[in-house]
Amino acid sequence: MDDTRRDIHNSDVPAVCVACEARHRGVCSGMKDDELLELSRSTQIKTIPAGTELFATDQVPDHYGNILSGVVKLSKLLEDGRQQIVGLQFAPDFIGRPFADQSSVTADAATDVTVCMFPRRALNDMVTRSPDLESALHRQALDELDEAREWMLTLGRRTAEERLAMFLYYIALHNNPYEPPGDDDPVAIDIPLTRADIADFLGLTIETVSRQFTKLRNTGVIAKLDGRKVRIERFAELRDLASS
Amino acid sequence: MDDTRRDIHNSDVPAVCVACEARHRGVCSGMKDDELLELSRSTQIKTIPAGTELFATDQVPDHYGNILSGVVKLSKLLEDGRQQIVGLQFAPDFIGRPFADQSSVTADAATDVTVCMFPRRALNDMVTRSPDLESALHRQALDELDEAREWMLTLGRRTAEERLAMFLYYIALHNNPYEPPGDDDPVAIDIPLTRADIADFLGLTIETVSRQFTKLRNTGVIAKLDGRKVRIERFAELRDLASS
DNA sequence: CGCCTTATTGAACCCCATCAATATCTGTGG
DNA sequence: CCACAGATATTGATGGGGTTCAATAAGGCG
Secondary structure (H helix, E strand, C coil): CCHHHHHHCCCCCCHHHCCCHHHCCCHHHHCCHHHHHHHHCCCEEEEECCCCEEECCCCCCCEEEEEEECCEEEEEECCCCCEEEEEEECCCCEECCCCCCCCCCEEEECCCEEEEEEEHHHHHHHHHHCHHHHHHHHHHHHHHHHHHHHHHHHHHHCCHHHHHHHHHHHHHHHHCCCCCCCCCCCEEEECCCCHHHHHHHHCCCHHHHHHHHHHHHHCCCEEECCCCEEEECCHHHHHHHCCC | CCHHHHHHCCCCCCHHHCCCHHHHCCHHHHCCHHHHHHHHCCCEEEEECCCCEEECCCCCCCEEEEEEECCEEEEEECCCCCEEEEEEECCCCEECCCCCCCCCCEEEECCCEEEEEEEHHHHHHHHHHCHHHHHHHHHHHHHHHHHHHHHHHHHHHCCHHHHHHHHHHHHHHHHCCCCCCCCCCCEEEECCCCHHHHHHHHCCCHHHHHHHHHHHHHCCCEEECCCCEEEECCHHHHHHHCCC
16 A cells, blocks of 8 residues: 555545645645644645736735745846846745745746645744744755855856756756656756746846857757757756856 | 843853853854753864864764854855855854755855854754754744845846945944944944955956945045955945945 | 747847956065 | 065956847747
C-alpha cells in the first residue's frame, strides 16, 4: 500500500490536505494532524488568474497562503516605473510576511495560480504553539535568503548572456524538482514569464533578453518550441554559460 | 536605578552578557536567563582583525556568533574573480547558517570585529527547546531577506549615482541606529568599507564609485573629511538621490 | 481575417568598464 | 621629522555591452 492510499483512509487528515504538496514538502509538514485539522477549518482554496495581484501593497493582508500550483512573482517598484522581480515562488511555497504588518514586496500571479489561503491570525496563533511550524517557516526564509543572494551576484556581476543562462537553468530545475536533468538529455521547459518579466527579473531590457535568446538558439544550446516553451539541447553547456 | 546597574547586580545574567546588545536587540533576547547562563559557559569572545575570514565556504563551521562590534561583509565569489558583497552585518547581528552544514556566502571582517562565538551544537540544541530563540532567528532571517531584496532592486535597476546614494544613506542609518538624522542636519559618518568593497557591494568598479563620490562632493551633498570619514551635508537630498 | 499584444531585429547612443597615469594615504624605518 | 614604499584613491581617455528608439514580425484571440 503506498502513501497516497494510506492517506485517503486516514480520517484525521483534512480532505483538502490529502494530496497537498505543502503537507509533505511545505510548511504544513511542521503541523500535527490535529493542528492541520484546526487550520483547515478556516482555509479556502482560491484560483487566481495570471496577472492578478495576490496581496496589495497598500493594505495589511489578512491572509497567508500556500501555493498549490502555478508561479508567483515577487516584485518591487520604483516611483518612475522601474521594476525588479526579486523572487519567484512555486508550489508548495508559503506566501506572506510573518512578524510584519505589510510586506515590502508585491506578489502577482505570473501564471494561473491556485493557493490555499488561511487567516493570518490563525497561523500566528498556531506558530506560537507549534515550534515545528515556525521551524518550517524559518527554513523557507533562509532558503529564500540564499536564493536572493545568488540573484544579487547575478544582478551585480554577471553578463546578460550569463543571466539568461542562469534563469533558464533555474527554471529547468523547477520543472524537474525530483531529478535534475542529465547533462545532455534535451529538456523541454515551460517558461512561466513573459519577456518583460524575464527582463525585470534579470535587470535587463526586453530587447536584450530577446537578443540573448536568439544567441542561445544560434549556438544550439536551446531550441525554440512554441511560444513559452523551449527545449534545452545541451544542459551542461547551459550550466557552464551560467558560470555557477 | 537604571537598567545597567540592575543588570550588574543580577547574578543570574552571565557577566559577559551584561552589557551586550545582542541580549536586548539580538537573538539572545529570545533566551531565558538560565538558558543564557548555560550557553555562556561555552561562549568565547574573539577579536578579529579587518580582512580576516570568519567563516569559509568550503568547510563546515562549528560555531555561530553574535557581532559585538565592527562590520562583517558577506560575499560571493565567481571562479574568474568577480565578487559581489551580498550583505553587511553590524552589532548585534547573529552570524551563521542554521539548518545547513555550510553557508553559501563567505563572511569577512570589513573592520576590526569582536564576536561572541558559541558552538553550533549548543545553539542547535537550545533552539529545539526554546521557541523564542528560533523566533528571534527567524525574524532576523526575514529582515535580511527584505534587505537582500532591496539590494536586488538597487543592483538590477538603479544607476551608479543612485547606488552610491543608497549606500551612504544605508551607512548613515546604521551609524545612528536610534534616531534617524534630521533632514538637513549635517551627519558625519564612518564608512566601514574600502572603495573596492563599496564597488563589490554596488555591482560597480572602483573607478565609477570614486567618480560618483566626487560628483556628490561637487554638488555639495557630501563633504570629505579624512579618509573613510564623510559628512553628509544634505541628508534629504541624499535620500532623494537614492530614489527610495 | 483583423486587431492587439508580445517578441524579434536593426541602428544609434550612452553609461559604465577598461586601461592608464597620477595623486593621496598609511605605516615604517632612517 | 622626513623619506620612502606599497596600498588605496582619484582623474583622464577610450571602448564596449546594454539601452534606447524605431520598425518589423509573430502570436493569441475575437
